[in-house]
Amino acid sequence: MFKVxxxxxxxxxxYKMVIDAPLIAAKAKSGQxxxxxIDEAGERIPLTIADIDGKNIxxxxxxxxxxxxxxxxxxxxxxxxxxxxxxxxxxxxxxxGTVCCVGGGVGIAELYPVAKAYKNAGNNVIVIVGAxxxxxxxxxxxxxxxxxxxxxxxxxxxxxxxxxxxDVLKRVMNSGKKIDLVYAVGPGVMMEAVSNLTKSxxxxxxxxxxxxxxDGTGMCGSCRVQVGDETKFVCVDGPEFDGHLVNFKxxxxxxxxxxEQEKHACKIRGIPVI
Amino acid sequence: MKKQTAKExxxxxxEVALGLSAEEALKEASRCLFCKKAKCSANCPVEIDIxxxxxxxxxxxxxxxxRIIKEKNNLPGVCGRVCPQENQCEDACILNAKKAPINIGGxxxxxxxxxxxxxxxxxxxGHEALGHKVAIIxxxxxxxxxxxxxxxxxxxxxxxxxxxxxxxxxxYGIPEFRLPKEIVKKEVxxxxxxxxxxxxxxxxxxxxxxxxxxxxxxxxxxxxTGAGLPSFMNVPGENLNRVYSSNELLTRVNLMKAYLFPExxxxxxxxxxxAVIGGGNTAMDSARVSVxxxxxxxxxxxxxxxxxxxxxxxxRENAKEEGVEFRMLTLPTGIIGDEKGFVKSMECVKMExxxxxxxxxxxxxxxxxxxFIMDVDTVIVAIGQNPNPVFLKAxxxxxxxxxxxxxxxxxxxxxxxxxxxAGGDATEGDDTVIAAxxxxxxxxxxxxxxxxxxx
Numbered sequence: 022m023f024k025v026x027x028x029x030x031x032x033x034x035x036y037k038m039v040i041d042a043p044l045i046a047a048k049a050k051s052g053q054x055x056x057x058x059i060d061e062a063g064e065r066i067p068l069t070i071a072d073i074d075g076k077n078i079x080x081x082x083x084x085x086x087x088x089x090x091x092x093x094x095x096x097x098x099x100x101x102x103x104x105x106x107x108x109x110x111x112x113x114x115x116x117x118g119t120v121c122c123v124g125g126g127v128g129i130a131e132l133y134p135v136a137k138a139y140k141n142a143g144n145n146v147i148v149i150v151g152a153x154x155x156x157x158x159x160x161x162x163x164x165x166x167x168x169x170x171x172x173x174x175x176x177x178x179x180x181x182x183x184x185x186x187x188d189v190l191k192r193v194m195n196s197g198k199k200i201d202l203v204y205a206v207g208p209g210v211m212m213e214a215v216s217n218l219t220k221s222x223x224x225x226x227x228x229x230x231x232x233x234x235x236d237g238t239g240m241c242g243s244c245r246v247q248v249g250d251e252t253k254f255v256c257v258d259g260p261e262f263d264g265h266l267v268n269f270k271x272x273x274x275x276x277x278x279x280x281e282q283e284k285h286a287c288k289i290r291g292i293p294v295i
Numbered sequence: 296m297k298k299q300t301a302k303e304x305x306x307x308x309x310e311v312a313l314g315l316s317a318e319e320a321l322k323e324a325s326r327c328l329f330c331k332k333a334k335c336s337a338n339c340p341v342e343i344d345i346x347x348x349x350x351x352x353x354x355x356x357x358x359x360x361x362r363i364i365k366e367k368n369n370l371p372g373v374c375g376r377v378c379p380q381e382n383q384c385e386d387a388c389i390l391n392a393k394k395a396p397i398n399i400g401g402x403x404x405x406x407x408x409x410x411x412x413x414x415x416x417x418x419x420x421g422h423e424a425l426g427h428k429v430a431i432i433x434x435x436x437x438x439x440x441x442x443x444x445x446x447x448x449x450x451x452x453x454x455x456x457x458x459x460x461x462x463x464x465x466x467y468g469i470p471e472f473r474l475p476k477e478i479v480k481k482e483v484x485x486x487x488x489x490x491x492x493x494x495x496x497x498x499x500x501x502x503x504x505x506x507x508x509x510x511x512x513x514x515x516x517x518x519x520t521g522a523g524l525p526s527f528m529n530v531p532g533e534n535l536n537r538v539y540s541s542n543e544l545l546t547r548v549n550l551m552k553a554y555l556f557p558e559x560x561x562x563x564x565x566x567x568x569x570a571v572i573g574g575g576n577t578a579m580d581s582a583r584v585s586v587x588x589x590x591x592x593x594x595x596x597x598x599x600x601x602x603x604x605x606x607x608x609x610x611r612e613n614a615k616e617e618g619v620e621f622r623m624l625t626l627p628t629g630i631i632g633d634e635k636g637f638v639k640s641m642e643c644v645k646m647e648x649x650x651x652x653x654x655x656x657x658x659x660x661x662x663x664x665x666x667f668i669m670d671v672d673t674v675i676v677a678i679g680q681n682p683n684p685v686f687l688k689a690x691x692x693x694x695x696x697x698x699x700x701x702x703x704x705x706x707x708x709x710x711x712x713x714x715x716x717a718g719g720d721a722t723e724g725d726d727t728v729i730a731a732x733x734x735x736x737x738x739x740x741x742x743x744x745x746x747x748x749x750x
Binding site for chain 1 (some may be wrong): 300457458502522533534542551552556558559560596608635683725
């Protein structure tokens with residue numbers, strides 16, 4: 022059993038949870054994830070570690086299905102049955118020059134530790150974050166505290182510019198500044214758009230993929246994704262891959278495998294279907 | 296042994312084989328000739344004194360019988376159900392010459408269930424506490440056996456398990472209808488009673504490294520990390536939706552109880568016509584799970600013939616009784632998807648048997664111009680798996696063979712690292728539950744010798 026120290030809504034439908042997990046906190050690095058199972062009947066789902074503080078880890082999630090709804094209902098000092106990790110490869114952090122960190126939606130929480138680590142390694146970090154609107158823009162304060170250049174963009178222009186993250190990225194790329202790496206995490210369509218944009222200029226691009234996982238230890242192959250000519254497993258080979266090689270079309274299809282089942286489960290529990 | 300009828304059992308996940316009654320067990324035990332030089336025991340990978348335990352049954356001393364089995368085997372409820380007895384003890388039974396061999400598996404299961412029902416507690420052998428801490432990585436059959444034997448010798452044993460529950464392949468792989476999870480749970484409880492500690496949600500290689508384990512004071516380590524990483528066929532269309540590895544199907548259904556969805560949260564999405572690729576026990580399990588999940592047509596697609604199939608005869612027969620159709624000498628060459636990315640059909644070619652290969656089985660070769668399409672909407676790939684990569688990647692100093700299996704000394708299960716032993720599917724050869732248990736046993740003996748010499 023793992024103790025939930027904190028679980029609060031930080032934006033409409035988006036929650037931040039701090040879990041007492043000293044063994045995981047001791048080893049976790051930016052880019053890694055945990056598997057969580059809430060209770061005996063629960064599903065195992067992956068969540069990226071958004072922050073590590075002493076013995077605690079922070080995860081940020083959007084309540085979009087049965088498991089994340091159940092998670093949102095957890096009160097401070099209640100328990101979740103299982104938490105395991107840290108899994109996946111950590112981000113390869115080193116000094117490379119200028120790193121452009123692009124995050125969208127709930128992915129901004131996953132972007133934060135990576136941007137922080139690149140900054141601490143001595144890189145010039147540019148952060149571009151996008152959300153549907155002002156209310157849904159998370160981790161603004163945390164990112165501002167990093168003291169790096171930040172661009173905010175929303176679909177409706179309620180904060181920052183109006184448009185998409187790729188609009189800003191294009192501008193930064195055209196500004197004459199040499200970008201050594203683009204790191205993108207967020208919805209599949211966003212990562213795909215970013216990868217397509219950077220490919221034209223051959224700027225190395227890493228994307229952090231979110232697929233369906235079961236065990237999360239390389240055993241089931243549920244998370245397989247085509248990268249270049251090879252099939253890779255997100256849980257043990259990833260979650261980060263070369264964005265120019267990922268087959269995003271296939272990724273999108275595979276994410277839809279259980280949509281009907283999920284809708285059904287939401288319906289019978291009275292959870293709004295997204 | 297009585298079974299649920301096929302008609303009945305295809306609609307539930309309850310155990311198929313119903314076990315022997317006390318009367319049936321007594322009757323079966325009384326058929327035993329109690330050979331002086333018992334070939335059955337000699338053929339048992341964990342060396343159970345079979346005539347002695349059967350004699351105890353014959354004398355109605357069921358508690359004595361289980362005690363005799365537990366001198367050698369800490370998981371009799373498991374072994375009585377999933378051991379391939381027909382290739383081991385029962386194959387060696389002298390009665391084979393005239394009539395049916397003794398149903399040794401059935402008798403083992405009977406006394407194991409008797410113990411579990413009566414909550415008898417067979418104590419350890421009674422060694423004094425030896426103090427040394429031993430770490431076991433993975434709680435499958437190899438790890439649990441090694442742990443149990445070491446605990447009985449008096450060592451302090453911790454088993455590290457990556458998943459949320461102990462048992463490894465016994466809980467994620469073998470279906471409920473062949474091995475009820477309640478049995479595994481009780482066997483693990485028994486091992487805990489012997490003194491082992493199980494730490495679930497702990498991935499050695501991630502949560503801690505092998506080095507950390509030694510630094511925490513463990514003096515020896517047994518690696519039983521098992522198979523992982525499923526093999527795929529490398530044919531076009533394998534990443535389409537509703538193509539699963541057998542590992543994924545079985546993990547969803549067995550470990551996560553997807554057959555109880557939506558009461559349980561983990562879903563499974565299979566169609567009406569399922570092709571299971573492969574000829575092993577895992578393929579049979581996958582096919583029989585698919586039947587129970589409501590598939591209307593389930594095929595076993597295998598590139599050789601039934602004679603070459605590694606699956607147990609009993610499992611093949613069970614599958615056929617449940618309506619599974621065998622499509623032999625058939626090799627899938629591609630999977631075709633619909634516009635939404637779901638399986639629509641499967642391309643195959645016909646095979647014929649040629650000259651024997653390295654395994655002694657006749658090599659299947661493609662029949663020219665024999666392409667055809669199978670009308671299926673779900674494909675389960677059950678063609679084997681590679682060792683779990685997580686621990687191995689984190690431990691590059693461990694010597695592996697070209698198939699990434701840990702190289703061990705077959706007598707002691709020792710690896711190239713001092714104090715580190717390995718067995719089961721993570722190593723070469725131990726491809727059944729009982730073979731893995733045999734390796735766990737050999738390792739336990741060797742570890743105890745090693746620790747005594749280290750003093």
